[in-house]
Amino acid sequence: MRADRHRSRPGARPGALAAALLSLVLGVSAAAAADPAGRDLDRTLTLDGLERSYLVHVPAQALARDRTQAAPLVIALHSGGGRARAFAGFTGFNKLADAEGFIVVYPEGIEGNWNDGRSRVGNRALVEDINDVGFILAIAPALAKDFTIDAKRVYVVGMSSGGVMALRTACEAADKIAAVAAVAAALPVRMKPRCNPSAPISILIMNGSEDPVMPWRGGEIRLGLERLGRVISTDDTAAFWADHDGCVTTPAVEDLPNKDQGDNSVVRRSVFPQCQGAEVVLYTVDRGGHTWPGGPQYLPQASVGRVNRDIDASAVIWDFFKRQARE
DSSP: HHHHOSSSSSOOOOOOOHHHHHHHHHHHHHGOOOOOTTEEEEEEEEETTTEEEEEEEEEEHHHOTTTSOOOOEEEEEETTTOOOOHHHHOOHHHHHHHHHOEEEEEOOOOOTOOOOOOOOOHHHHTTTOOOHHHHHHHHHHHHHHTTTTEEEEEEEEEEEHHHHHHHHHHOTTTTTOOOOEEEOOBBBBTTGGGGOSSSSSSSEEEEEETOSSSSSTEEEEEETTEEEEEOOHHHHHHHHHHHHHOOOSOEEEOOOOOOOOGGEEEEEEEOOOSOOSSSSSEEEEEOOSOTTTTTTOOSOOHOOHHHHHHHHOHHHHHHHTOOOOOO
């Protein structure tokens, strides 16, 4: 797993941090081997003349179900410059899928990147305005040819650029997905005025207050010396979705147990009450970095910040998802 990596111009050499992150992605990918309880499938579909690929993990329950039993679907989006198989290993969603009976899909971005709604800062997906929302939405119907998918329980989660892409999907396809979770991500400045969701949608945001890449208070996304587009603050991102879903804009705040005092971070959960047909929840990882809570410290703290050990992000996200279903 890694943070976003983009080139500022064709042929530009990535910085040392980006190169180290790429090496990490390739190394982590070995951890994504298929669990014997389920099955991993490499799939492709063609959209707008492009062949798009995605990795599918099908748990034993879904393999054994008859056609009348539908499985929830989680679509998990890697960070910028990442790969699907690496993200599977990084998050541990396959193990959860085997235990809980949902299908999980890891799409591949174009050259490792997503058209997530930021300014066109140099990667092909942004420059060519690749239809990534369409790709994400095409996955469930494609899988439905072989498996029974619960169309009312389709969820999208992502980290970093993948989390930004998940938020864009909520903006443009709120009537087709039940919930979105974004880790180390915020709504792009460029996307906010264009974000007009057609229906209420449940949103979970999980960000670190000391993220050196995705700024908690908003501003320029940075990877080393690279500037990768502007986002609004974490608080403003949560407030945007609370307002859209008709929630009370003052959340109920709870400090979660500090289970691992050695990680030098704590978590607060802010729940926006009285939403209209949806939930909006913000997990503030106080002193947390550009990381996945409960996941690996994939680079030194000086590069990406701290990993919190008080919660398991994947388990928290699935617990949130399984409460959500479209009408």
